[in-house]
Amino acid sequence: NAGVMQNPRHLVRRRGQEARLRCSPMKGHSHVYWYRQLPEEGLKFMVYLQKENIIDESGMPKERFSAEFPKEGPSILRIQQVVRGDSAAYFCASSPNSGGELFFGEGSRLTVL
Amino acid sequence: KQEVTQIPAALSVPEGENLVLNCSFTDSAIYNLQWFRQDPGKGLTSLLLIQSSQREQTSGRLNASLDKSSGRSTLYIAASQPGDSATYLCAAPLYNTDKLIFGTGTRLQVFP
Numbered sequence: 271n272a273g274v275m276q277n278p279r280h281l282v283r284r285r286g287q288e289a290r291l292r293c294s295p296m297k298g299h300s301h302v303y304w305y306r307q308l309p310e311e312g313l314k315f316m317v318y319l320q321k322e323n324i325i326d327e328s329g330m331p332k333e334r335f336s337a338e339f340p341k342e343g344p345s346i347l348r349i350q351q352v353v354r355g356d357s358a359a360y361f362c363a364s365s366p367n368s369g370g371e372l373f374f375g376e377g378s379r380l381t382v383l
Numbered sequence: 384k385q386e387v388t389q390i391p392a393a394l395s396v397p398e399g400e401n402l403v404l405n406c407s408f409t410d411s412a413i414y415n416l417q418w419f420r421q422d423p424g425k426g427l428t429s430l431l432l433i434q435s436s437q438r439e440q441t442s443g444r445l446n447a448s449l450d451k452s453s454g455r456s457t458l459y460i461a462a463s464q465p466g467d468s469a470t471y472l473c474a475a476p477l478y479n480t481d482k483l484i485f486g487t488g489t490r491l492q493v494f495p
Contacts, residue, residue, distance in 0.1 A: 274426075303481070313427075313472070313485040326482060361426060368481055369414055372474075374427040 295364030
């Protein structure tokens with residue numbers, strides 16, 4: 271019973287490039303959450319998705335950031351035209367139901383040069 | 384608005400001590416509260432989930448309590464070990480959402 275799988279674990283991009291982060295939830299979990307952890311800061315909510323639907327994206331910047339959770343395949347967090355301030359650890363979590371216990375992946379650490 | 388505060392920010396103790404980590408939250412209308420552990424460069428490991436109807440939860444040497452009326456939760460670690468060294472985070476949901484608000488954590492070091 272694999273946990274939440276995130277890849278890549280580390281990603282380096284130059285300013286202006288695109289970053290794609292993938293998350294496969296735990297088996298049987300249809301609720302996916304993305305959080306961002308900036309250096310020396312706490313985790314901040316970005317977006318909450320259920321299969322094919324965005325439920326809450328109130329924590330996601332309006333521009334350059336998008337997320338999806340297709341019917342088949344992993345959830346994707348996409349950052350277009352990355353800037354240095356996007357450098358952070360991006361964590362995905364999944365839950366079997368709304369309001370349930372969250373299980374986190376190991377994170378994807380994005381470095382923007 | 385939900386704000387979560389954790390004290391102390393850092394704690395260093397000798398092995399074998401019993402510890403109490405504190406978490407306070409401003410909006411008591413929560414349906415649960417969750418405690419996590421984060422090792423350096425790693426993800427979060429769920430330790431305990433307390434439902435709003437519960438007052439405490441136990442897992443091994445860990446015990447978490449929840450007092451909604453006072454907006455507080457405590458994580459009690461019995462007989463601490465060097466392997467307990469990590470950052471401990473508590474998180475409470477924003478009212479009527481699935482959005483977890485995290486505290487900034489307590490960084491624990493247990494030395495032999």
